[in-house]
Amino acid sequence: MSATHPPYPLGAAPAPSLETRGAVRAGDALDVRALPSYGFGASSLMWWGTLGVMAIEGTVFAMAAVAYFYLRTQADEWPLGVPPPKLLWGTLNTLILLASAIPNQWAKRAAQRHDLEGVRRALPICIAFAVAFIVVRAFEFTTLECRWDTNAYGSIVWMLLGLHTTHLLTDFADTAVLAVLMFTGPLEGKRFADVAENAVYWDFVVLAWLPIYAVIYWAPRF
Amino acid sequence: MTDAYVAMPEPAAAQALERTWRDPPGFLGWLAAVNHKSIGRRFIVTAFGFFVAAGLLAAVMRLQLSRPDNHIVGPDLYNRIFTLHGTAMMFLFAVPVMQAMAVYLVPLMIGTRSTAFPRMTAYAYWVYLFGGLMIFIAFLLAMGPDNGWFNYVPLSGPQYSSGKRSDFWAQLITFTEVSGLLVSVDIITTVFKLRAPGMTLARMPLFVWAMLVTAFMIIFAMPAVMLSSTMLIMDRLVGTHFFNPADGGDPLLWQHLFWFFGHPEVYFIFIPALGFMSSIIATFARRPIFGHTAMVLALIATAFFAFGLWVHHMFATNVPDLGKAFFTAMSLMIAIPSAVQIFCWIATLWKGRLYMTSALLFTLGFFFILVIGGLTGLILGSVPLDLQVHDSYFVVAHLHYVLIGGAVFPLFGAWYYWFPKITGRLMDERLGRWNFWLFFIAFNVTFYPMHHLGLEGMPRRVYTYAAATGWGPLNLLASVGAVVIALSVLLFIVNAVKSLRSGELAGPNPWRAPSLEWAADSPPAAYDFAAIPVVASREPLWDARPAPSHVTGLATDVREGVSTTVIDALPDHRYTFPSPTPWTFLAAVATTVMFISSIFTPWAVVWGSIPIIITLIAWFWPTREETAKHLALEKRP
Numbered sequence: 001m002s003a004t005h006p007p008y009p010l011g012a013a014p015a016p017s018l019e020t021r022g023a024v025r026a027g028d029a030l031d032v033r034a035l036p037s038y039g040f041g042a043s044s045l046m047w048w049g050t051l052g053v054m055a056i057e058g059t060v061f062a063m064a065a066v067a068y069f070y071l072r073t074q075a076d077e078w079p080l081g082v083p084p085p086k087l088l089w090g091t092l093n094t095l096i097l098l099a100s101a102i103p104n105q106w107a108k109r110a111a112q113r114h115d116l117e118g119v120r121r122a123l124p125i126c127i128a129f130a131v132a133f134i135v136v137r138a139f140e141f142t143t144l145e146c147r148w149d150t151n152a153y154g155s156i157v158w159m160l161l162g163l164h165t166t167h168l169l170t171d172f173a174d175t176a177v178l179a180v181l182m183f184t185g186p187l188e189g190k191r192f193a194d195v196a197e198n199a200v201y202w203d204f205v206v207l208a209w210l211p212i213y214a215v216i217y218w219a220p221r222f
Numbered sequence: 223m224t225d226a227y228v229a230m231p232e233p234a235a236a237q238a239l240e241r242t243w244r245d246p247p248g249f250l251g252w253l254a255a256v257n258h259k260s261i262g263r264r265f266i267v268t269a270f271g272f273f274v275a276a277g278l279l280a281a282v283m284r285l286q287l288s289r290p291d292n293h294i295v296g297p298d299l300y301n302r303i304f305t306l307h308g309t310a311m312m313f314l315f316a317v318p319v320m321q322a323m324a325v326y327l328v329p330l331m332i333g334t335r336s337t338a339f340p341r342m343t344a345y346a347y348w349v350y351l352f353g354g355l356m357i358f359i360a361f362l363l364a365m366g367p368d369n370g371w372f373n374y375v376p377l378s379g380p381q382y383s384s385g386k387r388s389d390f391w392a393q394l395i396t397f398t399e400v401s402g403l404l405v406s407v408d409i410i411t412t413v414f415k416l417r418a419p420g421m422t423l424a425r426m427p428l429f430v431w432a433m434l435v436t437a438f439m440i441i442f443a444m445p446a447v448m449l450s451s452t453m454l455i456m457d458r459l460v461g462t463h464f465f466n467p468a469d470g471g472d473p474l475l476w477q478h479l480f481w482f483f484g485h486p487e488v489y490f491i492f493i494p495a496l497g498f499m500s501s502i503i504a505t506f507a508r509r510p511i512f513g514h515t516a517m518v519l520a521l522i523a524t525a526f527f528a529f530g531l532w533v534h535h536m537f538a539t540n541v542p543d544l545g546k547a548f549f550t551a552m553s554l555m556i557a558i559p560s561a562v563q564i565f566c567w568i569a570t571l572w573k574g575r576l577y578m579t580s581a582l583l584f585t586l587g588f589f590f591i592l593v594i595g596g597l598t599g600l601i602l603g604s605v606p607l608d609l610q611v612h613d614s615y616f617v618v619a620h621l622h623y624v625l626i627g628g629a630v631f632p633l634f635g636a637w638y639y640w641f642p643k644i645t646g647r648l649m650d651e652r653l654g655r656w657n658f659w660l661f662f663i664a665f666n667v668t669f670y671p672m673h674h675l676g677l678e679g680m681p682r683r684v685y686t687y688a689a690a691t692g693w694g695p696l697n698l699l700a701s702v703g704a705v706v707i708a709l710s711v712l713l714f715i716v717n718a719v720k721s722l723r724s725g726e727l728a729g730p731n732p733w734r735a736p737s738l739e740w741a742a743d744s745p746p747a748a749y750d751f752a753a754i755p756v757v758a759s760r761e762p763l764w765d766a767r768p769a770p771s772h773v774t775g776l777a778t779d780v781r782e783g784v785s786t787t788v789i790d791a792l793p794d795h796r797y798t799f800p801s802p803t804p805w806t807f808l809a810a811v812a813t814t815v816m817f818i819s820s821i822f823t824p825w826a827v828v829w830g831s832i833p834i835i836i837t838l839i840a841w842f843w844p845t846r847e848e849t850a851k852h853l854a855l856e857k858r859p
C-alpha cells in the first residue's frame with residue numbers, strides 16, 4: 001500500500017462544545033469524571049432497550065390483530081358459530097389494569113426522586129394489582145364461549161388473549177424480582193432507574209391491552 | 223497522524239484495562255465471555271460454518287442434477303436437502319452473519335468498548351448456535367423439514383406433513399428470531415447511545431447507518447414470521463385452525479405473514495452489504511463517499527419501500543388485481559434508491575484513485591452481478607412475466623444472483639477488508655485474487671444457465687428430469703460451476719488459515735482507512751481503545767485531530783464507557799457495562815430445552831419456563847462486590 005496521505009483537504013468541522021453535564025476540557029482531553037453514572041428516561045440505555053422490546057411486542061400484537069381481521073374477511077359470519085364474549089370480566093380487568101397505572105406511577109415518581117421508602121411502598125401495591133388482573137384474566141378465558149380448537153375464530157381470540165397474558169405474567173415476574181431486590185439489596189442508584197423503566201414497560205402492557213380489549217370484546221359486536 | 227489518533231494511556235492503565243475487559247480464563251470463562259469481539263468472532267465463524275454446511279448440501283443437489291435420470295438422491299431426501307439449504311442459508315447464514323459483523327465492528331467504528339447489552343448479545347449467540355445445531359441434527363436423524371424454505375401451508379400443516387419435520391422448521395424460526403431481534407435491540411441502543419463524543423448522527427459512518435437501518439427493519443419484520451410459525455406449530459400440536467379452511471382458517475394468511483417478513487429479509491441481507499461496500503469503496507478510492515447524505519436517505523427509503531413489497535411473491539395467488547398493480551409499481555419504485563446508491567459509488571470510484579485489492583475486487587463483482595440480478599428482478603416484479611417463469615429455475619437463478627451478488631460478494635470483500643483488523647494479519651492477496659476470479663466466473667457459470675433452464679420450462683425443486691427434456695447439458699454446466707465455487711471457497715479457507723499463522727503483520731491501519739476501528743490495535747485490545755476518541759468529522763482518521771482528542775476520567779477497574787446523546791453525541795453519563803457471567807449460557811440452554819421439548823409436548827411451555835425464569839433472575843441479580851465498585855463511582859443524575 002502506498003504510504004501517502006490522502007490528497008484532499010482536512011474537513012474537520014469544529015465540534016459543538018462537548019462540555020455538557022459536567023464533562024470538562026482538560027488539556028488535550030475531555031474529562032468525564034464528573035458525569036452522572038446513570039440516567040433516567042431517554043438518557044438511559046435500558047430505556048432504549050425497553051423501547052426496542054416494546055416495539056417488537058407491539059408489532060406482534062398489531063400483526064395478531066391484523067390476522068384477526070383478515071380471518072374475519074374470510075368468514076361469512078363472525079364470530080364463527082358462537083356468541084361474542086361476555087363483557088363482564090374483560091371490562092372489569094380493563095378497569096383494574098387502568099387503575100394499576102396509578103400505583104405504577106407512584107413507583108416511577110418515587111424512583112425518580114431516589115425515594116427508597118416510596119418505592120418500597122408502591123411496588124407491593126403494583127404486585128397486588130398484578131395478582132388481581134392475572135386472576136381475573138383466568139375468568140376472562142372462560143367467557144370466550146369457545147376453545148382454541150373450536151375454529152379459526154377461537155384460535156385467534158385465544159392467541160390474542162394468550163399473548164397479552166404472557167405479558168401480564170412477565171410484567172408480574174419482573175416487578176416481583178425488582179421489588180425483592182429493592183427490599184434486600186444490594187442497592188445502588190442505578191436500581192432506581194430500573195424501577196422507572198419497569199414502570200414504563202408496565203404502562204405499555206396496560207396501553208397495549210386497550211386495542212386488544214376492543215378487538216376481542218367489541219369488534220365481534222359490530 | 224493516523225496511528226497516533228488515540229492517545230496512549232500509561233502502561234499501568236493499559237494493563238488495568240486489559241484485566242478488566244478480557245474474558246475470564248479457562249473453559250468456563252469462555253462460556254461466560256461477553257466481550258463484543260469474542261462474541262462477534264464466534265458469531266462470524268459459526269455463520270460461516272453454516273454457510274459451508276448449506277453449501278455442501280447445494281453441492282449434493284448439483285451432483286444429483288448434473289445428469290438426467292440420476293438416482294443418487296431420491297425425491298424425499300432431495301426435498302429435505304433443498305429445504306435445509308434454503309433455510310440454513312437464509313436464517314443461519316445470511317441474516318446472522320450480517321448481525322455478527324455488526325456486533326464485532328459497530329462498537330469499534332463508533333468509538334466505544336462494547337455493545338450496549340453484551341450479556342444479551344452473548345445469550346443471542348448461544349440461542350442461535352443451539353437452534354442451528356438442532357436443525358442440522360434433525361436433518362441427520364431424517365427429521366429435517368421438507369417443505370421448502372418458506373414452508374407453505376397446507377403442505378406443512380397437520381394434514382399433509384406428519385411427523386415432526388415441520389415442527390423443527392417452526393422452532394428453528396423461533397430460535398433465530400429471538401436471537402436476531404435481541405441483537406437488533408442491542409445494535410440500535412449501541413448506535414444511539416454509545417457513539418464517541420462528537421460523533422453526531424451526521425458524522426456516523428455509512429456502515430453504521432446500514433446496520434442501524436437493518437436493525438429497525440428486523441424489529442418490524444421478524445415478528446410477522448415469529449407469529450406465523452407459532453400459529454403453524456399450534457395448528458400442528460394443539461389443534462388450532464389458523465390455516466385450516468375447513469374451520470374458518472386461511473392458508474393465504476401464512477403467505478401474507480411470511481412474505482411481510484420474507485421480502486424485507488432480502489433487504490436485511492442486502493443493506494448491510496451496502497454498508498460494507500461504502501466502507502471498502504471509500505478506503506480504496508481514497509476519498510469520502512460521494513453524496514453521503516443522499517446515501518443515508520437512500521438506505522432509509524429502501525427500508526421503507528421494502529415493507530411495501532411482500533405481495534409480489536404472491537402474484538400467482540388470487541390477491542385482487544388492483545393490489546397487484548400497486549405492488550408492481552412498488553417493485554419498480556425500489557429501484558430508485560438503489561440507483562442513487564449505485565451512482566454515488568460510481569462517482570466515488572470515478573473521482574478516486576483506485577487501489578485494487580481482493581476486498582475491492584469482490585465489491586466490484588457486486589456491480590456486475592447486481593445489474594443482471596436486478597434486471598431479472600424487474601422481470602419477476604411485473605405480473606404477467608412472473609406468471610410465465612413462476613416456480614421455474616428462472617427464480618432459482620434470480621434469487622442466487624441477488625443473494626450471492628448482492629450480499630455474499632460484498633461479504634467476502636468485507637472479510638478480506640476486516641480480516642487484518644480482527645486477526646492482526648493481512649490475507650494473501652494472490653490467493654485472494656484467485657479466490658475472487660474463480661468464484662466470480664464459476665458463479666456465473668453455475669447460475670446464468672439456470673435462467674435458460676427456467677425459460678425452457680424446468681421447474682424448481684425437482685429431484686431429477688428426463689433426458690428427453692434436453693436440459694442435461696446446461697445442468698451439467700451448472701454443476702461444474704458449483705464444483706468450482708466450492709473450490710474457491712476452499713481456497714478462501716486455506717488463505718484464512720495460512721494468513722492467520724503467517725500472514726504479513728497488519729498494524730493498526732494497513733489500508734489507511736478513515737474510520738475509527740482502524741485507530742485500534744490489530745487485533746484490538748480487549749478494551750478496544752486505550753482512550754475513547756473524540757470525533758469532529760466523518761472521516762476521523764483522514765482529518766486533523768480535534769481538540770480535545772480523547773476522553774479521560776473513566777474507571778479502569780470496572781467496564782465503564784461514555785454514553786452520549788442520541789443526535790449530537792454530547793456527553794451524557796458514564797455507563798457501566800455488565801461483566802462476564804455463565805448465566806447467559808445457562809439461560810440459553812434452558813431456552814433451548816424449552817423450545818425443543820415444546821415440539822413434543824405443549825406442556826413444555828409451562829414447565830420449561832421455570833428454568834428460564836431462574837436463570838434470568840440469576841443473570842439479573844447484582845453481586846455485592848460489583849455493587850460496591852459501582853457505588854464507589856456513583857454520581858446521581
Ligand code: HEM
Nearest residue numbers: 277280283304305308311312316370371625682683684704
Ligand atoms: C454457494 C453456492 C450455491 C449453490 C451451488 C446453490 C444451489 C442451489 C440450488 C441448486 C437450489 C435449487 C434447489 C431446487 O429448487 O431444486 C438452491 C435453492 C436455494 N438457495 Fe442456493 N445455492 C448456493 C448458495 C446459496 C446462498 C448463498 C443462498 C442464500 C444466502 C442460497 C439460498 C437458496 C434458497 C433460499 C433456495 C430455495 C430453497 C427452496 O426452494 O426452498 N443459496 N440453491
Ligand SMILES: [Cu+2]
Nearest residue numbers: 485531534535
Ligand atoms: Cu421480494
